[in-house]
Amino acid sequence: MDAEPGAASPTTGLRRGFAARYAGFYFLYFATLGAILPYWSLYLQSLGLAAVQIGVLVGAIQITKIFAPNVWGPLADRTGRRMAVARGTALATLVAFLPLYGLDTFWPMLPVVALFAFFHAGPLPLVEGAVWDVVQRYRAHYGRLRLWGSVGFIVTAVGLGPMLDHLGMVRLLDFLSLLFLGVFLFTFFVPEPGRAPETSGGGSLLATLRRRPVWGFFATTFLMQASHGAYYGFFSILMAEHGYSGLAIGLLWGLGVTAEVVVFLFTDQLVNRFGIRNMLAGSLFLAALRWWVTGATDLLVLLLLAQTLHAATFASFHAAAARHTHDLFPGAQRSSGFALYSSLAFGFGGGVGSLISGGLWDRIGGSGTFWVAAGLAVAGLAVMRLTGVARPAFEGVE
Secondary structure, three states: OOOOOOOOOHHHHHHHHHHHHHHHHHHHHHHHHHHHHHHHHHHHHHOOOOHHHHHHHHHHHHHHHHHOHHHHHHHHHHHOOHHHHHHHHHHHHHHHHHHHHHOOOHHHHHHHHHHHHHHHOOHHHHHHHHHHHHHHHHOOOHHHHHHHHHHHHHHHHHHHHHHHHHHOHHHHHHHHHHHHHHHHHHOOOOOOOOOOOOOOOOOOHHHHHHOHHHHHHHHHHHHHHHHOHHHHHHHHHHHHHOOOOHHHHHHHHHHHHHHHHHHHOOHHHHHHHHOHHHHHHHHHHHHHHHHHHHHHOOOHHHHHHHHHOHHHHHHHHHHHHHHHHHHHOOHHHHHHHHHHHHHHHHHHHHHHHHHHHHHHHHHHHHHHHHHHHHHHHHHHHHHHHHHOOOOHHHOOOO
16 A cells, blocks of 8 residues: 655655545544434434334344445455445445435334445444554554544534434434435545555454454454443433433533543553553443443432543443454455454444343333443453453464
């Protein structure tokens, strides 16, 4: 992969060209999540849907990530044109989303939600794989590129709260349509990095996946994201039940992602200092603590403290997991590896977590649902220990 034309050095080329374009993509893509995660469940509730239906429609967005990245990732690996595939899926996301304007009942909405989510899951893992190639090539800081996604999330999550309070929850569809259009247009500015330097070796993808620390790693990421199902699906509803306004809910979401931004500034140093295994384990422990506190109280000061733990439950965990995914899969498997990480963790894990939360909400209430989420994070710690995830002594164990 060559530097930008006219660049004095690879580092200068990244600074002048690649960095701004990758950062811009992250900003816009995660701005869409800043609209979906805090407000999608509230929009569904405004339509009069039941908790279990909300859980399914939230979970459908996650579950499609099980399949979608494993379609788009291998396609990108075979063609070597990651950004062309990302561009096509971004356009298809917008087109598939538009029919939701005429729907307000569960069964007609379900296939439409699943279809737009299928395409929406495409661009991110493809760009993530490209970014990691750039990070390795130029020795750039992944966290300082990725934090712009967090900034985009904050801007949307905080800004939409009071706007939707004033304009009505139905306008969420308008904001999402504009954001999906923005993501599609911006894919034309994101460069195609080409193949990673190491394009061969490492055996087959199946041989890599058979190693105990590898499937144990994916099981761990699955449990971590499953523990987030209650948060992504029902945190806004829980806060509304506690009497918090749309603005307050948006600010609580924004605080969590602000803490995430701070950690992303230092993730490279943190991973190098503490190691991938310690980063993953520490993040799981703090996730269990966060969900327990969220379920145990409605006191603002404690909820604020719990939200700051998003720095660990997402930022430090994801940075370590993405670094580990890059290390586990050689260049010829890179897009497929990141697709598996996206599908098994954010797709399968997030979807199962949402479905569990939706099924438990009316039975054991908000507190009990978040305590179950804490238990899932503890289970992730147990899996790490049993399978030797990211433990050097276990490398090569089948």
